[in-house]
Amino acid sequence: MAEDVPSPTATHPAPAPSAAGRPRRALGTPLAATLSAVATVIGLLVLAWTILFVTKGRFLKHSFERIASSQSGRQVKVAGDFQLYFAPINVKFVAERITVSNPDWAGRGNFFSAAKVDSRISTWSIVTHKYRFNWLGLQDAHVDLQWDRAGRRNTWTFKSGDEGGDPFELPAIRRGIVQGTMVRYLDPRMRIEAAIRVHTVEARDTRVENSIRFDGNGTARGTRFTMSGSLLSPNATVSGGENKLQLHAEAVRTSVDLAGTLPGFTQLEGADLRMIMRGRNLADIFLMFGIAVPDTRSYRMNAAVTRRGDEWRFTRLKGRFGDSDLSGRFTVAMKQPRLLLTADLATRTLDIIDAAPFIGYNPDKIEAQGGAGTIERVGGAPRILPDAPLRIEALKNFDARVNWNVNRVRANRLPMSNIKLGLTLNNRLLKLSPLNFSLARGTVTSDIIINARRNPVFTDYDIRLSPTPMGVLLAGFGVEEAGTSGTVKARVKMTGVGNSVRDSLANSNGRIAIILPKGSFWTRNIQLSEIDVGTFVQKMFEKKLKEPVQINCGLLGFTVRNGVAAADPILIDTSKNVMLGRGGFSFKNETLDLAFRADSKKFSLFAGQSPVGIGGYFSQPSINVITPELLARAGVGLGLALVASPVAAVAAFVDVGDAKDAACGPVLAGANARAQRDDKGRPRDDVGKGTTAKSEDGKRSKGERKEQRKKFLGIF
Structure with a gap:
């Protein structure tokens, strides 16, 4: 029956295809593909190398400007010839009339410009971002180093925004020559501007042949200065390492020598420097930085100098002014809205002549004439009250907190010692409190307030003398100390208006009282009156009395009205x-x-x-x-x-x-x-x-x- 006949496909599976009929895979296809890819890359690199070598990479000029500007946040321009290619392995970079702009806050101008930069840069160093110049030729370069008015930003720190960023660091240089380099430094807050010329520098086998020498000039608050110096460790300098610095500067009858190390080429933070400063008047150099200190006689000081954050610290200070010594430390902090000067000072022996310039006497006259330099002739009449004006403008620039201790005062006929001065200045309000010293076993206690917020200056004087033995006080004037048991105490309470000591006292009002309690007084001239x-x-010929005068009480009182004491x-x-x-x-x-x-x-x-x-x-x-x-x-x-x-x-x-x-x-x-x-x-x-x-x-x-x-x- 037809339904009983089996289907050929159902009873006999299809014969398997013979081996000769299978498709054959090419031998080694993955390796060939890899080699093909490598060959392609090499071919492309060779092609790129060839194109760059033939064209010198000049067609990359605009791409370089765009990428460099984006990475640095500055506008980078090359106005002359530009080359960027492999020669043969190093990257050859040539740029003529290249400029790198300043940040917007610094105004117009360029942070860097050069007539020509000709260099060969290690290709591998570009990959690792540890740039190394196997050759650098720098011609007629100009660098603009600026701080902003707040002292928070500078032009050599490249930022991607308002915060962050790193300061520019010099790369390592194996061989090179730098010619005609000029550096401009500007600090608006300190009102300092300087132009510095760097002498020709040559480097061979990563070592600079000699020290990097520089010189220049500038102004500080309108006062001109000159400077010269060198980096004694230039091989560390060019690789961003520790720098040994020597610097000499001169201005306004003052010379300053700095020597020591800087952590980096442009880094002052953590500097370890030693300063020696000498001159005719210590106030000269401080006024260049907007700080008013008392005038002094000729001086010589040395101190360790470093910077920490916004502070310049001067420690281990030792020196002399006139015939007096000075030691201690002081700090200048770049605070807002004014600088802050703090100091702790000590003097073993203060010559009274050296103190004269502190209250306004001319230090040059004191230097030349001694005590006679305190006297001037006005219309034939002698004047001794100092008339040097208070430096009101400088007081606007800084605040101060100063402590000064003096152990001994060298003065004829004036037994003074143990001076303790506390000075505070806050927005032109100057307080000398305390201003105390020992006087002949008594104590003078003073509180003097000088208000320079007013014009003319208003001064409040409050000076007290505790009971003091007259014999000790007046021993230099002929008082017989052994026969004098009397004491004296006093108080001066006045106010004055004027910008100098003379003007202030000439317009003063108040009272002066000298009180003599009960006691004896013995002197050669006591009863001449x-x-x-x-x-x-x-009395005139024997020059002595046979017995002391017995004082019951005494008062020398004066009322001061408009500068006249009655x-x-x-x-x-x-x-x-x-x-x-x-x-x-x-x-x-x-x-x-x-x-x-x-x-x-x-x-x-x-x-x-x-x-x-x-x-x-x-x-x-x-x-x-x-x-x-x-x-x-x-x-x-x-x-x-x-x-x-x-x-x-x-x-x-x-x-x-x-x-x-x-x-x-x-x-x-x-x-x-x-x-x-x-x-x-x-x-x-x-x-x-x-x-x-x-x-x-x-x-x-x-x-x-x-x-x-x-x-x-x-x-x-």
């Missing part, structure tokens, strides 16, 4: 007499016009009753013991002797001894003349009213002087 005929010869009062009560004084002195023209007289408490047959006059000037006082009034009395006595009898002549020199004892309470309190009383509690009518009857210029008219004499002297 009494002019008692019986002891006058003894006795208010001068009253010294002793066991034998009461000494009174009138007149005053003027800070305006530095004149003295004082008269002292002693009224005896006991009857004295021979008493001149004539005052001792103190006149002249602060720097040249004069003492007039035998005054015209005493001579007038002698004339009257002689006339009486001729007309009447010798007994009548004696009457001209009689002192009835009616001086009133003083109530010491108001005296010891430093009270003014109106508050003074006698020992009975009655107001005194012999101490004046605290005025000098002087005009605004500190001078009295002839009529005023005559009237004052009549009131004070009681002339016949």
Whole structure:
């Protein structure tokens, strides 16, 4: 049956194809493909090499400018010939009139420009980003190094944004020559601008043949300076290693030498430098950086110098100014909105002449004339108050915190020691507090505030002298210390307006009080004011007293109005007499016009009753013991002797001894003349009213002087 016949395909599988009928795979096809690919790459490289070699890669100029500009964030231009190709293995790079722009904040101009850069760069170093020049020829290059006004950004740090980025580092150089290189440095914050010329540099086998020498000039706050120096380790310098630096600079009668190491070619952070500085006036060099310090005599200083963050640190400071020593440390911090100067200083011995320039005396005159250099002649009259103006403009640039300790002061007749000065400056408000020192076993304590925020400057003086032994204080002036048990204390409380010490005092107001508590006083000239005929010869020729004067209490008080100080009062009560004084002195023209007289408490047959006059000037006082009034009395006595009898002549020199004892309470309190009383509690009518009857210029008219004499002297 048909359905029982099996299908041929179902019962007999199809025969397998014979081996001869299979497709054959080519032997070694993967290796051939690899070799083919390698050959293609090599061929392309050879083609590229050939194209680049033939064309010198000049067609890559615009691509180079675009890629370099994108990577650096600066505009890179090549205005002349450009070559970039393999020769044969190194990358040969040539660019004529190449420029790299400054960042936008630095304004127009270029960070780098060169007439020609001719180099061969290791190809492998490009791959590893550790660039090595097997040859570099650099011709007429200019580099512009700038800081921004805030001191936070610079032109040699390439940034991809507002933050980040790395400073430019010089690559390693095997062989090369650099000619005609100029570097410009600009720091607007410090107002420093410099142009530096780098001498020709040659390198062979990764070593520079000699030191890299440079010189230049510039200005700092308008003051010109010159500089020269060298990098003594140029082989480390060109590879970004540690740099040994020597630098010499001169400006405004000052020379500075720096020597040491820099961590990198353009890196000051962590520098280890030693500075030696010498000059005529330390203030000169500081003013170049906008910092006002007191004037000094000629000086020589040395210190270790480094930079940490925004601070320049000067440590291990040692040196001398004039005949005084100075040591310690100070730091200049680049703070906002002003620099901050901090210092801790110490002096073993301060010569008093060296301190004179601190308050405004001319250091050059002090250097040449010593103490005589403090005196000037104005219209024939001597002046001793300093008139150098405070450097107000410089005070705007910085704040300060200074501590200075002085162990000993070398001064004739002035036993000073242990000076402690604390100085703070905050936005032109200068405080000298404390300004303390030991004086003859007493202490002077001062707080002086100088407000330069006002124009003219306003100064507040508060100076106190604690009870001090007069014998020690005045030993240099003839006081017999062994017989003097008296003490003295004082206070000056004034305010003044003016930009110099002289102007400030010439417009001052306030009070000066010198108080003498109970004690004895022994000196060669203590009773000259009494002019008692019986002891006058003894005092003038024997030059000593047989016993001390016993002081009950005393006050030398002055009220200062517009620069003129009036006795208010001068009253010294002793066991034998009461000494009174009138007149005053003027800070305006530095004149003295004082008269002292002693009224005896006991009857004295021979008493001149004539005052001792103190006149002249602060720097040249004069003492007039035998005054015209005493001579007038002698004339009257002689006339009486001729007309009447010798007994009548004696009457001209009689002192009835009616001086009133003083109530010491108001005296010891430093009270003014109106508050003074006698020992009975009655107001005194012999101490004046605290005025000098002087005009605004500190001078009295002839009529005023005559009237004052009549009131004070009681002339016949």
